[in-house]
Amino acid sequence: MDKELRVLIQKCVERNREGQRELYTLLSPIMYGICLKYMKNKTEADDVFQDAFIILFQKIDQYKFKGSFEGWAKRIFVNEALEVLRKKQRQLYVEIENSIESNPIEDKKESHGIAISRDELLKHIQQLPDNYRMVFNLYVFENQSHKAIAKKLEIAEGTSKSLLSRAKSVLRARINEELRKKVS
Known part of the structure; x- marks a missing residue:
């Protein structure tokens, strides 16, 4: 991990607003992409994105500088998306009423x-x-x-x-x- 990222994370641990803004700017493109992949639309993705960043900043002191920080952050975003989907959907496994027709192009x-x-x-x-x-x-x-x-x-x-x-x-x-x- 480079020294700049380590310093940035430490600023966030200290609840430094400028450090949080910098980390937000650094991670936003990657983390927003994750939210878009998991959620049905942009509005839901925006909500998860915001909530996951709040969680990240609340738990950043739990990051122990072992392994990739980006990987640690991604887990927070994926878990938040899954949690939102779990809450939204009482029963995970639901059969689609209409059968799925798939006519792939063979050639x-x-x-x-x-x-x-x-x-x-x-x-x-x-x-x-x-x-x-x-x-x-x-x-x-x-x-x-x-x-x-x-x-x-x-x-x-x-x-x-x-x-x-x-x-x-x-x-x-x-x-x-x-x-x-x-x-x-």
Whole structure:
């Protein structure tokens, strides 16, 4: 860890407003991206972002300068997003009433080299049902195992695998539909 970051963290431990502002400015782009991945829309992401920063500043004295500070901060943001989703959703595993239809393009040549942007992909991820989005983000972006996801979300490991599979299926269908529109 570089000396400047260590000094900045120490300022935050001392509740120095300037130090908090600097740390906020440093971490904001990365942490806001995490919030956008987990939450359904910008408003929810904004709320989690603000609440997670409050938690970070309240708990910063618990960081022991072991391991990556960014990783420590990311855990706070991910956990806050998951907590908000847990509160919002009484039952984590909910079957979608309408069956998911997925008609992936079998031949990749059909896409004619057209791709979707990062923002379009993020939009599709945000539109996933909460339980699908949580498992998808934890598995894909946080590189967590199904066992770890199951423990964190208090679900069965098989449920985690099923939710991931369904999330991928929904994303695949939506992306393929978008690509078909671009080709037409």
